[in-house]
Amino acid sequence: MVIELKGIVKKYFIGKPNELSVLKGMTLGIEAGSFVSIVGQSGSGKSTLMNILGALDRPTEGEYLLDGVAVAQLQDDELSQIRNQKIGFVFQTFNLIPRISALANVELPLFYKGAGRRERRERAMELLRLVGMEDRMEHQPNELSGGQKQRVAIARSLANNPSIVLADEPTGALDTETGNMVMDIFRRIHREERRTIVLITHNEELAKQTDRIITIRDGQIVGDQSTGNKAATPVPPTASPVSPTAAPASCLLSPPSSPASCLLPPPSYQGVRL
Amino acid sequence: MILENIRLALLTMKANKTRAFLTMLGIIIGIMSIITIVVIGDALTDSVSGNFDALGKNNITISVRERGTSGSAMMANFPGRRSQNAKTPETDDLLTDQMIADMRGAFGEDVAGVSMSYSGGEAQARDGARYANVAVSGVNADYQGANNITMLAGSFIAQRDLDSKGNVAVVSDKFVKNMFPGGGSPIGKEVKVYRSDRIEIYTIIGEYESSDAFAGTASERDETTAFYIPLTTAKQDVLEKNFASITVIGAEDGDVQEITERLERFFANYYLGNKDWQVNVSNLSSILDTVTSILGVIQLAFALIGGISLLVGGIGVMNIMVVSVTERTREIGTRKALGALNGQIQLQFVTEAVIITAIGGVLGTLLGVSLGAIAAKVLGAPLSVSPLTILGSVGFSAAIGVGFGLYPANKAAKLDPIEALRYE
Numbered sequence: 293m294v295i296e297l298k299g300i301v302k303k304y305f306i307g308k309p310n311e312l313s314v315l316k317g318m319t320l321g322i323e324a325g326s327f328v329s330i331v332g333q334s335g336s337g338k339s340t341l342m343n344i345l346g347a348l349d350r351p352t353e354g355e356y357l358l359d360g361v362a363v364a365q366l367q368d369d370e371l372s373q374i375r376n377q378k379i380g381f382v383f384q385t386f387n388l389i390p391r392i393s394a395l396a397n398v399e400l401p402l403f404y405k406g407a408g409r410r411e412r413r414e415r416a417m418e419l420l421r422l423v424g425m426e427d428r429m430e431h432q433p434n435e436l437s438g439g440q441k442q443r444v445a446i447a448r449s450l451a452n453n454p455s456i457v458l459a460d461e462p463t464g465a466l467d468t469e470t471g472n473m474v475m476d477i478f479r480r481i482h483r484e485e486r487r488t489i490v491l492i493t494h495n496e497e498l499a500k501q502t503d504r505i506i507t508i509r510d511g512q513i514v515g516d517q518s519t520g521n522k523a524a525t526p527v528p529p530t531a532s533p534v535s536p537t538a539a540p541a542s543c544l545l546s547p548p549s550s551p552a553s554c555l556l557p558p559p560s561y562q563g564v565r566l
Numbered sequence: 567m568i569l570e571n572i573r574l575a576l577l578t579m580k581a582n583k584t585r586a587f588l589t590m591l592g593i594i595i596g597i598m599s600i601i602t603i604v605v606i607g608d609a610l611t612d613s614v615s616g617n618f619d620a621l622g623k624n625n626i627t628i629s630v631r632e633r634g635t636s637g638s639a640m641m642a643n644f645p646g647r648r649s650q651n652a653k654t655p656e657t658d659d660l661l662t663d664q665m666i667a668d669m670r671g672a673f674g675e676d677v678a679g680v681s682m683s684y685s686g687g688e689a690q691a692r693d694g695a696r697y698a699n700v701a702v703s704g705v706n707a708d709y710q711g712a713n714n715i716t717m718l719a720g721s722f723i724a725q726r727d728l729d730s731k732g733n734v735a736v737v738s739d740k741f742v743k744n745m746f747p748g749g750g751s752p753i754g755k756e757v758k759v760y761r762s763d764r765i766e767i768y769t770i771i772g773e774y775e776s777s778d779a780f781a782g783t784a785s786e787r788d789e790t791t792a793f794y795i796p797l798t799t800a801k802q803d804v805l806e807k808n809f810a811s812i813t814v815i816g817a818e819d820g821d822v823q824e825i826t827e828r829l830e831r832f833f834a835n836y837y838l839g840n841k842d843w844q845v846n847v848s849n850l851s852s853i854l855d856t857v858t859s860i861l862g863v864i865q866l867a868f869a870l871i872g873g874i875s876l877l878v879g880g881i882g883v884m885n886i887m888v889v890s891v892t893e894r895t896r897e898i899g900t901r902k903a904l905g906a907l908n909g910q911i912q913l914q915f916v917t918e919a920v921i922i923t924a925i926g927g928v929l930g931t932l933l934g935v936s937l938g939a940i941a942a943k944v945l946g947a948p949l950s951v952s953p954l955t956i957l958g959s960v961g962f963s964a965a966i967g968v969g970f971g972l973y974p975a976n977k978a979a980k981l982d983p984i985e986a987l988r989y990e
Contacts, residue, residue: 348903348983369907376905387900387987391581392574403570404905448904 293357294455294488295322295345300354302340302511314340315351316511324455325486327479327521329499330506337511339460342492346381346458347374359455376404380449384461386441388433394420394444395429401451419447423477439470446477456488457481463498475501567910571917578890578918586922589886592879593926593966594933597959600872601934602941604955607865609938609947611858616948618854624678624818625712626826626849628833629811630655633844659843660808665836669814672832676820679708681813686800688790689761691745698744700737700759700793704800712813720753720772723796727771731798735759736772738791759793768795822849876963879926880970887919887974898978899986912972912979919971920964927963931956 302315314337322328332338343349344356347363348371356364359378366374375381380401388397398416407415420429423443433441442462449457459478463471475498481487491502499505500519507515579586632655666680686702709715710722718739727734735757737745742752752770759766776791801807816825830847837844891898898911935951942949 343984346903348987369909372902372905372907375903381903383900383987387896387903389897389900391577400901401904404901404907404910452905 293321294324294359295320295490296355296357297321297344298355298357300341300344300351300356302337302344302349303352306352314511315344317354318508318511318513320506320513322456322488322490324488325482327482327489327491327503328506329491329493329502329504330508331493331496331499332508333494336508338492338494338508340511341508342458342460345456345490346379347371372404376401377452378455380451380454380457382442382445382449382457382459382462384464386433386438386445386465388436388441388444388448390433393430393432394425394436397433397444398448398451401448405452415451416447419450420444422450422481423447437470438466439473442466442470442474443477446474446481450481450487456490458490458492460492461494462491463495464493471498567913568917571914572921574914575918575921579921585886589883589922590926590929592882593876593923593963594879594930596872596876596879597927597930597963598934598937599875600869601931601955601959602937603865603868603872605935605938605949605951606941606945606947607861607868608950608952608955609942609945611861612950613945613947614857614861615854618850618857622712622714622813622815623850623854624816624820624822625681626814626816626822626829626847627811628661628814628829628845628847630660630843631846633840633842655810655843657806657808659840660806660810661812661833661845662808665833666809666812669829669832673825673828676817676825676828677814678817679711679815680706681708681712681815682706682797682809683709684797684800684804684809686795687762689759689793691741691757691759691793693745693758696745696747698737698741699788699790700741701790702759702761702793702795702800704797705794706797708815709794709813712815714777716775718773718775719751720770722772722774723794727796728798731796731802733766733768733799734771734796735768736774736794737770738774738776738793740776740786740789740791741793742773744787768793816849822851826852876966880923880966883919883922883967884970884973886922887915887971888977890918891915891974891978894978895981895986895989898981899983899989902981902983903987908979911981912975915975915978916968916971919975920967923967923970924960924964927960930963931959934959 297318297320300315300318300320301313304312304314318341330338330341340349344351347358347366350366350371351364354364355362358374361374361378363371363374381387388394389400395413395416398419399412402412402415417426417429420426423446425440425443425447428436428440431440433444436444446457446462449459457478462478463474466474478489478491479501482489489502491498493499496505501521502519503521504518505515506513666682670677670680682705684704686704689700689702691698691700705723706728707723707725710717715722717736720736722736723734737752737757745757746752746755752773755770756767757770759768774794814825814829816822826847826849830845833845833847901911901914935956938951939949
């Protein structure tokens with residue numbers, strides 16, 4: 293389990309007449325390497341759950357183990373380090389830093405980790421190639437389209453090899469076609485690199501493209517079902533790294549000195565428009 | 567880390583050029599005014615001390631003054647300028663040749679010379695339509711050294727002139743120009759000097775270069791210059807042979823202050839029993855110190871006014887940084903989500919403020935030095951800019967950046983990432 297939530301409660305205005313329980317004791321486990329969606333209407337507690345999963349917020353009660361680390365009661369700067377090294381964020385509004393290049397944006401998590409200039413650059417270029425943005429590395433965010441911005445954001449989320457990628461309505465600001473392209477990228481990085489991806493959305497069509505749908509309502513889990521997509525995945529999680537149709541899973545988890553050949557998209561994905 | 571922040575700060579500035587410049591303007595003006603004032607003040611101080619050096623930094627003036635008054639010893643140094651309202655000392659109250667001889671004996675090598683003078687009053691040299699206003703001054707040979715008199719031709723009053731009590735004179739270049747406009751050497755020529763009660767004839771033995779340091783307002787034609795004659799000649803018809811004031815020239819390598827204090831004790835002994843008179847011993851460095859400290863106070867007062875404009879500039883920087891933090895709330899949220907520590911966010915914004923103020927400081931320094939140079943030229947004072955002034959002002963403006971950048975930077979660092987990410 294990469295994520296283990298036990299009895300997570302989040303209350304606001306504690307002790308005041310308008311005390312509000314947003315999350316009412318949530319227990320949840322997410323396996324490493326899975327592609328999970330959390331679905332809920334607005335007001336369901338979805339955003340609060342995401343903030344806790346993303347180590348942006350602390351629960352009022354309960355335990356949260358992320359990759360074996362108890363996160364629930366950490367201090368601000370400790371949470372920053374958890375976010376930096378274990379979580380990759382993809383936002384609905386992209387949230388690229390303006391005025392700096394796509395490359396510099398992807399370098400940021402590495403910069404905050406304290407990586408050297410050369411290491412940052414090589415890793416960022418590698419990731420931009422992975423999302424098909426190698427031609428626009430020096431472009432600033434305002435010179436990119438929505439789909440391109442989101443691809444840069446996805447590359448940025450992967451910078452420090454996070455334990456989970458947390459995508460909050462990643463297609464919400466995109467048209468259907470571009471949204472599908474972004475979902476294709478998520479599926480690909482899930483399949484090829486066996487990333488754990490948690491997709492937060494209110495869109496059930498989108499959720500159906502994931503392996504598991506967790507539905508929440510009024511701060512509680514009301515549904516948790518497998519979609520069966522997983523069985524159709526050509527490469528099972530235990531697949532041998534020498535599989536001919538996919539790059540070895542170890543490639544992107546390894547240091548940037550890994551051979552360049554494993555960064556190229558495998559033949560079966562060259563047809564996908566990125 | 568620092569370098570990355572500097573690069574980022576420059577990028578941010580580039581994106582908001584006008585705003586960055588306007589923010590900088592406050593710092594530029596503040597630093598500029600302080601630097602200008604410091605440069606002008608230094609130039610004035612240098613110019614004043616230059617003038618004092620010309621008068622002799624080793625000179626120690628010993629003058630008799632009435633007890634309980636603070637008459638300036640300086641006044642006795644200038645021929646023709648004597649305090650009018652003071653009562654006159656008796657012969658026994660004045661400095662005698664014996665005292666001077668005893669003093670020379672006691673101080674030996676520490677005293678390079680004793681300059682004495684006696685003012686013979688104003689007079690006019692005439693030859694037909696030509697005339698020159700003079701202040702007759704009886705002097706001894708050491709007077710030249712004590713007053714830094716530069717000879718253009720001939721020689722100054724020497725011991726043999728004093729011994730012979732001859733009617734010889736040393737005149738100024740201006741005197742020569744007025745009396746001998748045709749050119750040629752004035753040495754050996756005779757001039758008639760009309761005094762209030764008699765006419766005297768002097769043979770010119772030397773011509774000196776007149777100094778402009780204390781020139782009056784009269785036109786060059788009518789300017790009164792000193793007309794040096796032997797002290798013995800000047801005092802020939804005067805009953806009073808003692809001196810109200812003498813100038814002791816300290817040894818070139820001696821400690822003027824120390825010699826001054828010893829002279830003070832030495833002469834005080836002679837006046838222990840004198841109810842009305844005492845001696846005042848002073849050197850120019852103490853007067854120079856006074857003048858310099860007054861200039862320093864004026865300089866400080868103006869610099870404080872400059873400092874206030876710098877303070878206002880600093881507040882401007884803080885204001886813009888607060889706006890910048892608000893505008894970039896979302897960026898700050900994103901950075902935090904990506905793992906920026908509070909300290910890293912703080913450093914980013916402090917760096918930005920420091921870059922703005924440091925660049926403002928450099929520009930302000932350049933402008934200030936230029937303005938100071940112009941002002942120094944207008945005032946006719948030498949320009950001197952110490953590297954300390956420049957380093958100090960750039961350093962100080964950077965410190966303002968830290969001081970006024972800290973509050974907005976802390977505000978940024980303390981933002982809640984959830985709120986910041988949601989900020990529109």
